Amino acid sequence: MLTKRIIPCLDVKDGRVVKGIQFVSLRDAGDPVELATFYDQEGADELVFLDISASHEGRETIVDVVQAVAGSLAIPFTVGGGINSLADMKKILRAGADKVSLNTAAVLRPELINEGSNYFGAQCIVVAIDARYDEELGSWRVYTHGGRKPTEWEVIDWAKEAVSRGAGEILLTSMDCDGEKQGFNIALTKAVSEAVSVPVIASGGAGNAEHFQEAFEEGKADAALAASIFHYKETSVKEVKAFLKQQGVVVR
């Protein structure tokens, strides 16, 4: 039986991990390799690196990060942020990442999903969706540009479209819940997970171990991603997994 995955997300800016400051035990909390190794040892099932570099020069450094991480990590990892072309995907995947995550670029030019999927296979292509509830729409709307721009897409429609074009996984972030630590958006996660045939990663809102259980059992998520609660040691991957195991959720 496939286990439910716990995925810490690391924000990388100009080649350095930001927000990792609470790891006093680490020599250099900004070093992607040190943090990645730490999470690997903690029992993380996968890692996501999100490149938030604003400049072109900053983004160039992600390839070095990927190479360094790939050299030391024995679990899979995904890289997202600023990937706009097949050439970008090639660079990241050849440097040793297992998957790339597409967000804004895929909405602007959906063929990008086909191109990546045809070239590397669907298992390499994650489509990240930023979702916010929209009264007018009566459903969730897809946002791009780091959640700043609303699009015409309704989330479930876009998720289905992305999968039909070759997305192998959906990374679904609830903007309504993100940062609130009140739990994942169960209704959204369930709706998308039941609408598509590929795995769905729930993201946004994790505050404690129970929230992960909800995301898996009620939200039907295949994996759950969190950043700050792990980075700021409010809980640990180990603790979350121990709790889930106790609750009968199958984890590694």
Add this chain to the structure above:
Amino acid sequence: MIGIVDYGMGNLFSVSKGLERLGAESFISDDPKELSKSTGIILPGVGSFRDAMSLLEKQGLDDFLKEYVAGGGYLLGICLGMQLLFDESEENGPAQGLSLIPGKIVRFKGEDVSGKGYKVPHMGWNRIEFKQTSPVTEGLEAEHVYFVHSYFADTGDAYIMASATYDVEVPAIVAKGNVFGMQFHPEKSGQLGMSLLRNYLSLVEGKEKA
């Protein structure tokens, strides 16, 4: 020295880094002449079966691999590389494989016997179970390993060293003589994955010494 086959598809870097962590020397090449100097070969690969075979054929690597194995050389296929070891695949219409292990590559149905749907690809950590003794699993305990695939090998029990369950029995480690295949990614499967690779390296080293 392990030769890693580069035919334009696959995460060569993570395989070679995995070997590096184990202290093994390796080189990446698409040239049969170069690869023939290796003491053992790893055939990695992600992507589609048909594309992979046509790329192998273009470089003459298909015939080379068959000759290499016939000459007693060790070969380990990983993920798509494992699937290529079989006779044929139904991915994107039937395509012929290397026919080093009897069997056919088929797709997960995505629906169980009761008609309930399940996710494809089979992506994530799944526990494997050892089915018979094999030099690659010697001394190891079955654990979770990392899978990412939509197709699996339909093959005889004789060739299945380890398997996982995902709706059906999924061959995880296959072997026939000096040919081995792993459907999951040992280089991404934590401790157990590294130990499996180490066992393969020991086999190859044993041959080097002999």
